Each structure stands twice: as C-alpha cells, then as structure tokens.
Amino acid sequence: MSGVVSRRQLLQGAAVTTAAAASTAAAATLPQSWGDALDSLLQSHFRQMSSEEVQQALRRIEREVQRRYQVSVHCQATAAQPGVVFGYALNLSRCVGARRCVEACVRENNCPEDGHTQYIRVVSQDRDNRTLEGADHYFQPRQVPEQGRWYLPVQCQQCADPPCVQACPVQATWREPDGVVVIDYDWCIGCRYCAVACPYWARRFNWQQPELTADQINPELHYLGNRPRSAGVMEKCTFCIQRTRQGKLPACQEACPSGARVFGNLLDEQGELRYILTHKTVFRLKEDLATHPSFWYFTDP
Amino acid sequence: MRCYSLGRLLPGLVMAFLGPSHGYGQDRCANCHGWRKPVMEQRQLAAPHEGVRLTHGGDVGLWCFDCHHSQTPSMLKGPGGQSVPLDQAGQQCRVCHGRQDRDWQFGVHGKRLSCSLCHDPHQPRFAPLTPSPPPARPRGMP
Numbered sequence: 001m002s003g004v005v006s007r008r009q010l011l012q013g014a015a016v017t018t019a020a021a022a023s024t025a026a027a028a029t030l031p032q033s034w035g036d037a038l039d040s041l042l043q044s045h046f047r048q049m050s051s052e053e054v055q056q057a058l059r060r061i062e063r064e065v066q067r068r069y070q071v072s073v074h075c076q077a078t079a080a081q082p083g084v085v086f087g088y089a090l091n092l093s094r095c096v097g098a099r100r101c102v103e104a105c106v107r108e109n110n111c112p113e114d115g116h117t118q119y120i121r122v123v124s125q126d127r128d129n130r131t132l133e134g135a136d137h138y139f140q141p142r143q144v145p146e147q148g149r150w151y152l153p154v155q156c157q158q159c160a161d162p163p164c165v166q167a168c169p170v171q172a173t174w175r176e177p178d179g180v181v182v183i184d185y186d187w188c189i190g191c192r193y194c195a196v197a198c199p200y201w202a203r204r205f206n207w208q209q210p211e212l213t214a215d216q217i218n219p220e221l222h223y224l225g226n227r228p229r230s231a232g233v234m235e236k237c238t239f240c241i242q243r244t245r246q247g248k249l250p251a252c253q254e255a256c257p258s259g260a261r262v263f264g265n266l267l268d269e270q271g272e273l274r275y276i277l278t279h280k281t282v283f284r285l286k287e288d289l290a291t292h293p294s295f296w297y298f299t300d301p
Numbered sequence: 302m303r304c305y306s307l308g309r310l311l312p313g314l315v316m317a318f319l320g321p322s323h324g325y326g327q328d329r330c331a332n333c334h335g336w337r338k339p340v341m342e343q344r345q346l347a348a349p350h351e352g353v354r355l356t357h358g359g360d361v362g363l364w365c366f367d368c369h370h371s372q373t374p375s376m377l378k379g380p381g382g383q384s385v386p387l388d389q390a391g392q393q394c395r396v397c398h399g400r401q402d403r404d405w406q407f408g409v410h411g412k413r414l415s416c417s418l419c420h421d422p423h424q425p426r427f428a429p430l431t432p433s434p435p436p437a438r439p440r441g442m443p
Contacts, residue, residue: 089409091409094411096427096429096430097432098430098431098432098433099432099433099434099435100430100433102433102436103433114437115434115435115436115437116436116437116439116440118436121436137435137436138435138436138438139432139435140432140434140435141432142431143429143430143431143432144429144430144431144432145429207440257427257430258411258427259410259411259412259419260411262408262409272407272408272409275407275408275409276409280409300400300404301400
C-alpha cells in the first residue's frame, strides 16, 4: 500500500465514516436497502476486493435480487481453476439453425425474453456465401434447415487479445485466467466503447432495466456472469461462467439439438477440443484481425 | 396395389389379440419371428411393422436384414455376420459409419450418447425443426 491516499480511498473513507455514523444513529430505522445502495456505490473494483468484501458483495446481490424479484438466489464468485483455458468448437456441418442455443442462453443468463438481449446470434447464409455479407440473423422460415442455406451461430469469441478490453476506459472488463472475458457490472460506466470495438457484435447494452419476472430468474448466479443486470451496463456471453466453473457445460452446448457444439479445456491434451483442432478443418471468425478467439468453427468432410 | 391377404393380416390380428405385452421389445421378436421364415426381398412392410418408414441408406435401399440378424430375432447383424444385442447397436453402426464412430469415440460427434438415442435407426436423418423466434429488431428500426 502506498503512502499516498488516492481520491477514491479518501472519498471512500469519508463516506464510510459518515455511513458508520449514520448507521449507528439510525440503524434501527433505516431500511437495509439504503445500506446496500451505499455499499454498491462505494464498492471497489472486483479484482481489488478482498475475499471478505467479495462475500459482502455477493450477499448484497442476493438481497437485492430477493427484494427486486422476490426470489431467493445463490450468488457465487468461483475463481478460475488453474490449468484450465476454456474453448469452444462448433460444427457448421451439423448446425441446423434452430436457435435452441439462443433460447437456452436467454433462460440461463437471466436475459429478458423480449428478444433485445440475446448473446448468441445465429446467422443464415446462402450456400455459396463465404463472407458475412448478406448474412441474415432475422431469418424465420417455417422449418429449418432450409435447402441451400447454412447457419453460423456467433457469440462472444472470448478472444485472447480482446479489443473490447483495450477499449474500456475504466477496466470494467478483462480476460480471466481461464480465458473468459468478463464484465464487472458494478464498475461498468455504460460508455459502450467495448461494443463498438468488438468485431463480432457480441456485446449487448441494457438501454433500460431488463424486464424479468420471478419465474424467469435462474437462481444460480455468478458475480461475473448471469446475476441480474441493471440499466446502463454492458453484458455478454461468459461461456456460462456460473456453470462451467462448477464443471458443467454451457447451456447452449446442452441445448443444441444436433450436437454441433463442443466445449472443453484447451489445455487438456486428451480433450475433445484438441482432437478437433488436430483432426478437423477449423477456422476462426475474422482471423485476420488477430484477436485470437477461443472459438473455432469446423466442418465434417 | 396393396394386398391384404390373410398371411399379411394374420400377424397384426394376432398382435391385436395378444395385446401390448406381446408387442415390440428385445425378447418379444421371437413371438413371431421364431417361427416365421425371414423374407429377404424388399416389399412394403405390413402389420405390425407398418409404422416403420425405412429411409436409412437413401438410394442404396437397405432392407431389414442388412442390419437385423435374420436367424436370431431380436439381435442385430454385426460386422462379420455375428449377432449383436440391440443395446450394442454402435458395433453395427460403425460398419458403415466409421468416420462418425471415430469422432464419437473421441467425444466430438454430437452428444456422448449411444447412436440410437438421437438417431432413429430406420430414419437416421433428423426431422426438420421449427426455429425459435428471431431476435427483436432494435427499437425504432422498421
């Protein structure tokens, strides 16, 4: 700790003193939500919080969700496991464009069901089209797959050199050791620079408070993942961090009706992903931008 | 024209009489096929197998005994003509689908389930699906 007191620390100290004075004076009368609001305001950056502070933040989030939606939830902040870098591979020969992944993703990640916040964008293309020009993500035929079309689901590519992270002026988004690019929703200022920087159109902004009902809430939350967001913050796919850090598969992988999606640990030499990378024809989206995605597309011969 | 001779109708009638306890199932094939002679040439399937739509193989035109064992009912025909139990169908699928089988062994062909849990062996191609609704257009966009 340096001897120089930063502006933030000074303000924080002052506010805490004031809050402490206020709370001793009126602890019995002030509602808990006021204290939570103050805590949320004074909360530090996720990576600078001590483990006690993280625990306090998690309990605060649980109380806030409980108050807002009348649902009891469990919020965790499970850290990345050593020796794990998550990767994804998607078989374009298998994808039928049914958007079941989108549906599962929305439900898993507590996104509103109005269709404005979907992390996965399935793109329908003409058979002869190999570029993203002319790609249609509003396709709605009666049945899929359609004759002469192919489908390309695009979500956050969890780049190793993510342009969105570089664009953030307050470092509210960063790449975790397991390769997942995450956002501290309490630190995001909503400037949307990251959304502009992302070449994959993977980031979604909450222009207004997401509309969720109690029965739509997935009660298993992660601080960096699917906890309910508020208006004015950015959000994106986190490879279902609340599931994958517990050893489960992402919701989109489980929902895929044709088994096109393969998720795993890139560092596992015997793993499925390494098999695909060595034995299949793979490509990464917009490879020429050198963002080094952890997301590969492959085809069957 | 379909022929409704007694020989064709009889098994269906017998099945209807015996009820579901003598219907399909691993140990029940022999109820009929234990004493009926296998028909090796292709024809329209009659009761009780009228529900089987055989599209497997496409233009190759597979017939029952390309996969089912003709001598031992309720068994499948393995790669060398030996009989294979129904729950080990994968042994038989890989005779033709070696590439898919290799992928499956490494866990990269679909889900980690046995073949027939996802694919109907008689119509292995997945039925078309109705897609989930598309994303909403940005507010204000026509």
